[in-house]
């Protein structure tokens with residue numbers, strides 16, 4: 001049905017369809033697991049951010065059930081009024097210990113962390129220096145700030161240094177980067193970034209959404225992975241990816257935490273996490289500490305899958321993480337590859353312009369700790385079939 005004065009929405013959707021960039025939602029009828037029922041079909045799932053398989057971890061489900069029974073299903077308030085329960089405080093204590101920082105503060109999501117924290121860190125008279133491939137929520141956070149924005153080419157440390165020099169007279173300088181970049185799976189050169197920031201008196205802000213639970217000891221993230229504990233001012237993480245639940249957090253000093261409690265707009269003005277969510281997140285940190293084999297299995301599977309995909313002759317770009325892009329060129333090729341994979345029983349989506357450059361269209365995959373070797377072998381066979389059908393790889397490739 002169209003509604004008067006809202007017809008323009010239908011017209012815009014039509015334009016998206018004609019441009020071939022309209023996105024349909026896929027619907028899961030099963031839990032988020034290595035094999036899932038997607039749009040009615042049982043497939044091997046290479047699309048989720050559920051790196052460690054925690055979305056269905058028994059200990060976390062039990063923690064959520066118990067919190068539900070004990071505290072009810074909602075908090076009925078924002079954190080800053082009556083919505084801070086002992087559970088929220090416990091989670092923040094767990095996170096600060098886990099991240100080796102003085103304090104941590106939980107937000108509703110990783111997205112609201114970035115959009116809420118960046119405008120507090122830098123404003124009028126300050127400069128924010130940001131990698132061109134940083135996440136959309138960082139871009140929004142910077143837009144909400146009154147600081148000057150300087151974008152540097154992806155991982156280009158000479159450009160970062162020039163920007164830092166140029167910003168010497170600003171009140172404050174803030175360097176912002178993803179730890180792991182979500183479309184390419186490559187890692188920020190944090191040792192160099194931290195050295196430069198220290199030399200030029202800048203704060204460093206690392207968004208470790210795709211690295212928490214994946215890099216570092218027990219999944220502490222890229223800062224711990226590079227031995228930079230104590231030298232990064234602001235670490236943001238998400239509870240929605242490897243942690244398997246929902247939420248975002250910042251790990252930093254007590255001073256910054258206290259400031260964000262007073263100034264972080266999503267924190268102040270949006271209702272806090274339900275008890276079940278918070279309790280499941282606490283259980284997840286305990287799982288990370290007590291089941292390091294999950295992270296090991298994730299990396300075993302990552303190495304196996306990447307090697308087999310590369311052996312088939314596919315281009316996996318610069319990935320150093322469990323995110324493996326299969327770069328195929330033109331947008332329609334990526335969409336076709338995704339379609340054939342689905343026919344062959346594999347769920348992996350095409351990613352095209354404007355998310356990535358037009359000639360770097362790709363199918364993006366993420367393996368998890370809970371995929372079995374059989375799951376991955378079946379997926380690789382599907383890639384072989386689809387790659388040959390589209391002429392992307394040679395028929396005679398030895399496997």
Ligand SMILES: *Cc1c(COP(=O)(O)O)cnc(C)c1O
Pocket residue numbers: 109110111112114135137178182207208209210238239240241246247248
């Ligand atoms: C996914 C992601 C976010 C958003 O996290 P949510 O908890 O899903 O809101 C933020 N930053 C980066 C780099 C991400 O990859």
